[in-house]
Amino acid sequence: MTGATLAFVVVAAALVTASLGVVLTRNLFHAVLYLAGALVATAVVFLLLESPFLFAVQLLLYAGGVVTILVFAIMLTERLVGERITQTSRFLLNGAVVAAAVFVGLAGFIARARQPAPAVTPAEDQVAGLARALVGPFAASFELLAVLLVAALLGAIYLARTED
Amino acid sequence: MTGPGLQAYLILAALVFAIGLFGILTRRNAIGILLGIELMLNAVNINLVAFARFHADLAGLVFTLFTIAITVIEVGVGLAIVIAVFRVRKTVDADHLTLLRG
Amino acid sequence: MTAFTLEIGLAVLVLLVFGATLLARGDDRRWIGWLAGLGVLILTVVAMLLPAAGAQLGGAFVQDGLALFAKRLFLAATFIGILGGLALPGRPFLRRTGEYHLLLLTSLLGMLVLVSARDLILLFVAFELMSIPLYVLAGFAKREGEAVEAALKFFLVGSVSSAVMAYGLSLVYGAARSTSLAEVAGALAAGDPLLRLGLLAVFAGFGFKIAAFPFHMWVPDTYEAAATPFVAWLSVAPKAAGFVAIFRVYYEGMGSSVGLWVPVAAGLAAVTIVAGNLMALPQQNAKRLLAYSGIAHIGYMLMGLAAGSASGTAMVLFYLVAYVFGNMGAFLVVEAVARAEGSESVAAFRGLAQRSPLLALAMLLFLLSLGGIPFVAGFWAKLYVFWAAATAGLYWLVLVGAVLTVVALFYYLIVAKRMYIEAPPATGALSLEPMLALSVILCVAGVVLLGVYPRPLVMAAMKVAAPLF
Amino acid sequence: MAIAAALLTLGLPFAAFLLLALVPRLRRSGPPAGWVSIGAIGAAFLVAAAAWLAEAGGAGVWGWIPGAGGPLVTVGVLLDDLSRAMVLLVTLVSLLVQVYSLAYLHDEPRPALGRYYAYHALFAFSMLGLVLAPTFVQMFIFWELVGLCSYLLIGFWYDRPSAAQAAVKAFWVTRLGDVGFIIGIVWLWAAAGTFEFTALFAEAAAGQIPAAGLALTMVLIYLGAVGKSAQFPLHVWLPDAMEGPTPVSALIHAATMVTAGVFMVTRTMPLFALVPDVLTLIAWVGALTALLAATMACVEGDIKRVLAYSTISQLGYMMAAAGAGAAAAGFFHLGTHGVFKALLFLGAGAVIHAAGTNDVFRMGGLFRAMPQTGIVFLIGTLALAGVWPLAGFFSKEAVLAGVLHGQLTGPFVLLALTAFLTAFYMFRVVFIAFFGRPHDPHAHLHDPPRLMAGPLWVLAGLTVGLGLWFTVQPPAGEHGPGWLAPLSLGLAAAGIVLAWATYQARVVSADLLATLLAPLDVAARRRYGLDALYALLYRGAMLGCSRVIGWLDRYVVDGVVNMASAWSLRAGDLLRRIQTGVPQDYVYGVAFGVLVLLVWAQWGSR
């Protein structure tokens, strides 16, 4: 097997383990760290898919941003509780069965899907292309996203703030 | 180069997706559930990028950008709600939130 | 540039409200609500005058008749909703009116775009723009345990569904190799299983939004806990948006592949009708009752969807309009009663007819409309969807619907019984805020007008639905 | 002229009825109300008499229920020999009875008396309408109306449970016969296409009526007569009907209404003539009825009931005659019987009025106390026993002759036996009540007031007069062989002698007779178990069936409906349990939804 495949297997293994860690570990803090790991692994997957830009975005924005927010949130709640939150799980088996069933269902489809050959040449310079796309055909979506960000931020602040 | 095919990526994404769902179904702690959602959305990103790569189409990457952004937003709002819940109910155990039922 | 008039106008309004929110001082900032209401009213009027326009942004955005029809509906509904909510008591609504309306309007913006979106990304973003503010709004009374609990449930179910939806969208994109719906329609003919899987997953997302069984479970709790005028709006506008989006994704330009969705829609319709109506039977809380009855109504609309024809679509559109007036009206009356009696239970309606005959009459009209009795809008709505389903050959579905209608009438009549038959606990008319009264009156007008003379609206719906097929 | 007369006789009582019904003040005034009715019926009687003397005849028919092709149902009047005679009888007896009642019921509260006369006027109208009916439907209409009057008059003292029960029983039993009657009428209409007698007779004569099923049709029609004329087995109501005031019994349950059946058969004889077997049946039933009733009369202690049984028995005579084809004889007996049975009832009324009891064994020696009554009663009795030269003798002989002539030996024997029994039980009553030892010596018994005595004497006179008239000028019609008259006389005499020996001279012990004829005695006392049977049928079959149906309707037919609704309620209650309130479970909902969609997409949509 080629190096690419090997890399994929390794990354995939890492990603899956990290994900399992996220959903299985008892310590919430560790769970978040596992999540960070998972996100990083995902970023690496992007890299394997020759999308360096997204790799960066994933690392910075996602792994960075999200994890930070989460840590803040946990620390905040823990401060409010006053002790370390250990989280437990419920009905592991049911969850496992359902999730497995969903996975099987999806996998069944994917297995039946046609197998396109990878495009020989990746798209021309991604960053420029993305930039053009964002101001071009997807400008409207971009604008909306901005509105969404503002509104959500507003709402989040409103809900989270202590006064009134 | 001959790397793993598209299906490999899709299967991987599906797996992560399922794991995320599993987390949501089983976690008690609201924040834990949020993490599960994160995983699911993350799986979406893998799909998108994989397709973009194998079809050599930028739209997928754009889509990914949007997804990431929206995920972040969702997490933010979600955490805000969790905190609000916590303020009033003094718990983040989702399955204790059963005032409303039936 | 007329294509974007409404969206831009609304965006401006959002900015205005935003600015107002920053400037507003004092403990009673409800004037912002007036501002928002006024703005929406203007936009509604504009929308009524606006002509349809062709595709924009390389086909990503379209302002066709369907979109316009839906937008008029959203705006009207939002106007009534804001009107009913103007006098909401409680510190958050007094002091944070700005935020409240800002979120409302952004969500509305999301709807406006959603029904025009012909591009997966735009669709997704609009969908989220519509949904996320709702989570916050559901928990807007953030000092109330129920409210925040409802918000959390709403959020969890919602974000899971949107995750599923996003996953589906990714597959759709992957299979269609494009984010444009037009391409999707083309690709579906090729019959790529991934594409079907993706569309189904997306359907789950919409199912959550329109609250079809079994994606409905957030509905009763959220409706019960959130502020009633908001619920009135929540119970109609996003659902309408969801349906129109469904038309876009699953019917527009699908040609022969339309048949693919008929069994799904029919099955969902059947279970939703049955579950909604049966679960409404034992309810004691008026809002919960209406929540379940609303689920049942979604089932009836799905019947029209299952018809998978232009007429079916048109009938759903008509149903949506009738439903907007009937359901909002009912919720607003509940609000009025609850505010006077301090209770949202059905028992609070005891003897209403003897205390405030007109309010009781209004409620009766709404109930009859929801129950599908002649002279009021709901009658036509039900009749038409049955008709559409029958012409599509779904006789069994029509039978299920008809039989369950009797069940529905049962619990509607129970409320009527409370109002008219039972003796009032106290005497003296209920006090009623003028704006709330006005919103109720608007709903009555809508219900009665459509009941007496539905034809123009039916024709309009037909006209806008025809191009989809 | 004839039609006018008929309408007049019909209209007068009706006018009286309307007057009494619609003017409460008049009705509540009592006696005046009585005089109104009496006046009306009196005038009617005069008209009838005039018509009789003028031998006026004619028919008039008018449409009643319109139809596309001419009226569907017609009504009118038909005045011929038959109806003329019957009208005369009805008006006469009604008149006398109404006059008699005025004194008989003078203790009644005034409103009640008014009501009584309103009923009487209605009855007179109805009976006349029946008699004059030119069509089956009209006959049925008035047939039912006289039934209604009988119901009302039997229940005149409606707060007596026994009276109420008797009235209802009378209505039901006769109604049972009428069920057959109406079916028969409809069938005949379907077969012949008309209800009118003249048309029907014409068709019958021309043999246009399809023979198929005609026998059954006529049997059904005859059923009506069975009910009305108290033929076996529907005779059970008549004895109970004695709960009504005595004059009512005299008029309705002796002279007029109960003879309607005989009248009907006589009237429609041309149709019955088409089906000889049915006639034979009628004859046998009549004879049997006569005998059974006679036997029951022999063991009855209530004077009115004795008379009631004798009425039944005499009706049996008439029917037998009609069945034997000697309708004229039957009708002849109907007339004479109407007179002397009315006489007997009114006499009995006088006795009861005085003695204050119906029980013959608590009477005795009345003859000395009230000679007038005694005499007229004796006359009636002799007539009924068929003793020469009273009216009864001739009509009874005519009947026997007719039956004999019809080669109906069996019925003849039964009737002859009946003749003997008739004499016996009537004189049994006479001897016990009038000649025996006074039951209560201190009772101040006296003859009735003039208003009551008058009618009695009139009727007595008629009985004798008619008898003499016939001796002078024997009636037309059948005449039996020479031995017939001696036979009947002999039987009568034998009966009288036996009665005298048993109850007057006491050389024969009644108990001995009873023990000798024990089975017969018991059966007769038990009324041959018929009443019990009917009671059983009513209670067991009808009410039982109704209970079952009622139960089914409430607890099954309706139960299913309730169960459906109850099930939906329960289903709703169960279903809402899935709404646990736990967020993760809601996510489960979504997950399941997705799964279902997946499964469908995998396998459902190929």
Place this chain on the structure above:
Amino acid sequence: MSVPVLSVITWAPFIGALLIMFTARHRPLAVRLIAAVTTGLSTVLSLWIYLAYDREAAGFQFHEKVVLVPPLGVAYELGVDGMSLLLVLLTAIIIFTGVFASWTVTVRSQEFYALLLALVTGVFGVFVSLDLFVFFLFYELAVLPMYLLIGIWGSSGQVRPRGIFAWAFRETGVGSKEYAAMKLTLYLLFGSAFILVGIFALYVFAGTGSFSFLELQAAAFDPGVQWWVFLAFYVGFGILAGIWPLHTWSPDGHASAPTAVSMLHAGVLMKLGAYGVVRLGMGLLPEGAGALAWLVGTIACINIVYGALSAMAQTDLKYVIAYSSVSHMGIVMLGAATLTEAGLNGSVFQMFAHGVMTGLFFALVGLVYEKAHSREIGKMGGFGHAMPGIAVAFTVGGLSSLGLPATAGFVAELLTFMGAWRSAHPWWLFPAVAGTFLTAVYVLRVAKQIFWGPPSPHFEHLDDARGPEWVALVVLVGVIVVFGMMPGLAIGPVGTATMPLLTRIVAP
């Protein structure tokens, strides 16, 4: 016809209702007077059209037409023929007397009369409307107010939950007025769904784009269609006409309803069902009617006997009357099913006769109940002394219901018998006749139990009908007797309407 007399007849009560609602607040006498006047107006006018109707010309007269929704072919089209003429008269009589019979309603009388009058407008509308769509709207208007009328002013009896479904009885609260109201409403609305389907089916299959009765009559429908649509009409209207086994709403409903409402519902609304079957079913679908007559007639026979036996089993006076209605509606449906002149005329006549008869019955029961405060037959006795007038009226009604000559009932039953024997299924005659006998049994039994015999110890100071109540009794008794003695009055015009109908069915 310059004055739209039918519209006046139809809407006068509605105007009355509005007047009562808005002018007569807290003025009970005014309420009653308005009701009496408006219904009186309708009565007078119906009497007038009854006399003014041209029997030679026949057909639909007093025609009015206002196009409402041109594209849909919905028009406000009114007209009466001999059949509807009679039923309009019936409605007028019943509501007019009903107003007087319920003179003593004190609780919320304003709303009571308003609803009652609104309901009556619906009934009139159904009988006079020639546009199926308007017909249906009126039909619903006639059905809906019933819920409140029974629910608010009704009276509850008690039913002991027994039998295999006892649990269900407890759950649904059988016997209470709320239950009765709910059951009645749901049942009838369920039926109206069938009617609606039928009407729209005709609309579509006719393809004339019109709901007009006359135009649809001209249209020729395919036999298969006729079969199904007739079935739909039969079930839909039949529920209202109380056909077995869909009749169980009627005893409960009629027993619980207040006097005037029972009068109107049993007296007129059930006829509305039968009228629907005859007018729409037979009038528009001759072949369907011909093909399904066997079903209609057979079920009708079940109704007759079954209803009579059930009535016999009841211990509650109102239930007896209610079940007798079920039985008599059987006669109506049977007459119609015979498809013969006599039978159909009898059927229509029976609609009228039974309407008046039942109206009278329920009026009397209402009076008895009001004075004795009991519906238990077993406890009553000897009321004849205290209330002779009521006793007489009850007897007349009873005689009419057992088909005694000189009452309206007899004519109807005679005609039905004749029709039955001439029909394709002669055996129908026997259940019908048996029914009349059973009726005699239970009616006389009840009359004897209540009015005869020694006065019952349970009751003191009973008194006879008073003042306005007499109006109801006298009028109804009078109508029964007059029409019983002069049936031509009614059959004349009815015949003009039924004959053409039959010719279309029998001679295709």
